[in-house]
Amino acid sequence: MFPLRRNRRLRANAAIRGLVRENIITANDFLVPLFVVEGKGIKEEILSMPNYYRHSLDTLVTEVKLLWSLGLRSVLLFVKVPDNLKDNKGTEALNADGLMQRAIKTVKNTCPDIIIMTDVALDPYSSFGHDGIVEEGKIINDDTIEVLAEMSVSHAEAGANIVAPSDMMDGRILSIREALEDEGFVDVGIMSYSAKYASAFYGPFRDALDSAPGFGDKKTYQMDPANRHEAMRETEMDIDEGADIVMVKPGMAYLDIVREIKNEFDVPVAVYQVSGEYAMIKAAAEKGWLNHDEVMMESIMAFKRAGADVIASYFAKDVIKLLS
Numbered sequence: 045m046f047p048l049r050r051n052r053r054l055r056a057n058a059a060i061r062g063l064v065r066e067n068i069i070t071a072n073d074f075l076v077p078l079f080v081v082e083g084k085g086i087k088e089e090i091l092s093m094p095n096y097y098r099h100s101l102d103t104l105v106t107e108v109k110l111l112w113s114l115g116l117r118s119v120l121l122f123v124k125v126p127d128n129l130k131d132n133k134g135t136e137a138l139n140a141d142g143l144m145q146r147a148i149k150t151v152k153n154t155c156p157d158i159i160i161m162t163d164v165a166l167d168p169y170s171s172f173g174h175d176g177i178v179e180e181g182k183i184i185n186d187d188t189i190e191v192l193a194e195m196s197v198s199h200a201e202a203g204a205n206i207v208a209p210s211d212m213m214d215g216r217i218l219s220i221r222e223a224l225e226d227e228g229f230v231d232v233g234i235m236s237y238s239a240k241y242a243s244a245f246y247g248p249f250r251d252a253l254d255s256a257p258g259f260g261d262k263k264t265y266q267m268d269p270a271n272r273h274e275a276m277r278e279t280e281m282d283i284d285e286g287a288d289i290v291m292v293k294p295g296m297a298y299l300d301i302v303r304e305i306k307n308e309f310d311v312p313v314a315v316y317q318v319s320g321e322y323a324m325i326k327a328a329a330e331k332g333w334l335n336h337d338e339v340m341m342e343s344i345m346a347f348k349r350a351g352a353d354v355i356a357s358y359f360a361k362d363v364i365k366l367l368s
């Protein structure tokens with residue numbers, strides 16, 4: 045008798061497929077990145093990220109209300125810093141009245157219960173466009189992590205719930221954790237970009253924030269895409285230093301890393317579907333070469349299947365609208 049097992053039985057119709065489906069996507073899965081700029085009444089589309097915008101604080105209010113009404117409960121804030129405020133040490137990052145600090149307060153006032161995560165890295169503030177302090181063409185690790193710790197405290201003072209260091213300096217999680225504890229911010233969490241690769245998929249993001257490195261590349265701190273074991277070492281170190289959530293970035297090209305980290309460690313795992321991934325899908329859809337909504341949903345489902353607990357994605361709003 046052959047075949048004894050007919051796997052197609054459980055695929056015969058939508059009802060049976062629904063019954064045996066292993067993963068579902070909900071609004072709880074998402075973390076929504078938001079780009080903030082100075083000014084008033086600004087909602088400007090990012091050239092290489094169709095239908096994604098930079099917001100001034102007033103239009104940010106409208107956007108955050110919309111996200112909340114859709115059931116989205118976490119945002120990740122990035123700021124575009126005016127050129128005249130950039131320097132090598134990222135001094136503006138510590139300004140209690142800086143754009144990030146005002147953005148945090150604005151979101152908090154708009155939706156007190158939304159989870160506010162903030163990007164912690166020097167690149168948007170750096171005259172060199174690097175994630176750390178530069179000396180003689182090198183990125184200086186230990187001086188940088190001191191600034192990152194101060195920056196994290198400043199975000200916590202403004203009302204951030206979770207700081208998200210995206211810089212890939214060594215030892216920064218411990219230095220941030222200690223600074224937060226010292227200042228009494230024991231409930232402020234850390235989502236660490238633990239396995240962040242030196243990736244060409246970040247291109248559109250650097251357009252969005254005008255934060256491309258002025259010289260060289262980020263390969264002395266971000267990881268080599270060839271490496272897998274190194275991702276485990278980085279992640280283990282960040283957890284030991286106090287990370288509450290660890291992240292893999294980019295997403296689609298690194299699903300093997302997501303799964304391996306999920307299997308190995310017991311903290312929540314986040315994945316970042318980065319700007320280039322978004323841009324690729326948008327561009328192919330614009331040309332009529334791919335079905336936008338279907339590819340979008342499939343890409344998000346792939347993150348869940350790979351084991352992601354948190355998905356940072358520029359598609360969050362579109363996905364939830366499609367689901368409801």
Ligand code: PBG
Nearest residue numbers: 165167210245246249318319320
């Ligand atoms: C900066 C930062 C980057 C991204 C998030 N934080 C860019 C980089 O490292 O150059 C990329 C996000 C995206 O491409 O969507 N530290």
